[in-house]
Amino acid sequence: MSVVLQSLWTAGLASVAAAVFWLLGWRLRRAHLWLSALGLTVGFTILYARILGRPDFPPIDATQWAFWLAWLGLPLGWLAGIGAAYRWVWAWGALLGALWLFVLPFRPLIESGFWTPTVGVAYIVGFGVAAWLLMTLSAPLGDEPGAPAPLLIALLGAVSAGMLFYGGKSASLAQLSGTLGAVVGVGVLIGLLLSRFTLGRGAVALTMMLFVLLWATAHGFASLTLGQLALLYLLALAPALYALPALQRHPARVRLIAPLMILLVIGGGAVGMQYRAYTTQSGDYYSY
């Protein structure tokens, strides 16, 4: 089976698993809070296991924490679901949780001497706060009905995959990022069929946390530069524009224009530039 077919099969399997949880949660309104984040975790970890194999626990290789953080981050997804009603619980619980989660994968870089303790702590705090902020801003997308919200997140996954592959020079992180977008992308199909379908805040918040984790991993362990990391983070704020309260009086297709353009034009342009630079420098090396 070719690599492309394998990726499609893997993404399809993970998407179907996530979709089962999401549809079940959406139908059973009360369970949506729990099943939204759980669907994403199940989908992502199926992806991870099929692409890279099931990692050890605790992982020897720090980049394997992504698999386990999808489970350890589950309470953050649940908190995101109740965050609107309990702001202080979300503010402190999720912030402290995000900070703790980012200690696990990045402590080895301090231990190996790649980062000094001061630099390492600054990075960990920075990643934790950035993830929390993105989760906070993006979570309302989970309440948006229909295909637009998952479409924007899936597009972010595609841009992210391109940047991680051509900029970060990590095929496995790029695969994880792209297929994470593809898992959420199944929401586009469901949204087109069931116009009132929502992903739920938990799934969106957890997806954003995993994106930040993958980008931070690519910066810490692979070749993604700080500039590329910052660009990805800024692009990740684009989908949140769709759910901005100030724009709620406009129809969905109008609200979709700005984030879609940002992701397609700026994100697509950045990936295109990275691709050109990569193919110019690499000779005939295209991974492997």
Added chain:
Amino acid sequence: MTKRFRTRLWAHWAILATLAGSWQSVQAQPVTYRIDPVHSFIIFRVKHLNTGFAYGRFNTFSGTFVVDERNPGNSSIQMEIDANSVDTGNQQRDDHLRNPDFFNVRQFPKITFQSTRVRKINDTTVEVQGNLTMRGVTRPLTARVTLTGRGRNQRGQEIIGFETTFTIRRSQFGVNYGLNGGLDDEVRVTIAVEGIRQ
């Protein structure tokens, strides 16, 4: 031949024999050698897309080995390789090899080998058993090491050369990327070292 000349000849032979004896006793002691990185090489090859072999090398490494000819079991070797020095002649591929898909050099900057047992096979070959640590995973490794020569370098220092070739399975060290058809699991490693007597 005068009696005086014969006496002198015997005296010279006696001195030479004494020197030769002491030389042998020196050689019988365990001797420590430091790996000369300029005249040593670590190369590896792996099959690409089930078609051709891709070759690479590590440019920076260090280590010492002890040679005990009388009792080879007392011989030993330890090596430390800078994983960041991987070189396949293509910058993009080297960057890829350094990142978490392969060596993850920022977390695991060193690859190490420490022998645990050396067994003599014949006059020029020993079997070395030891532990290879890569990406934080330690696995036992056995390799046949062949003596390739002895001599002196331009500074008059005693030097000795060894070579070994062995195969590892990268998946045993957690290097799983591209296993399904991209890159073979088996990696053949050749280490040729020249050691300078300490």
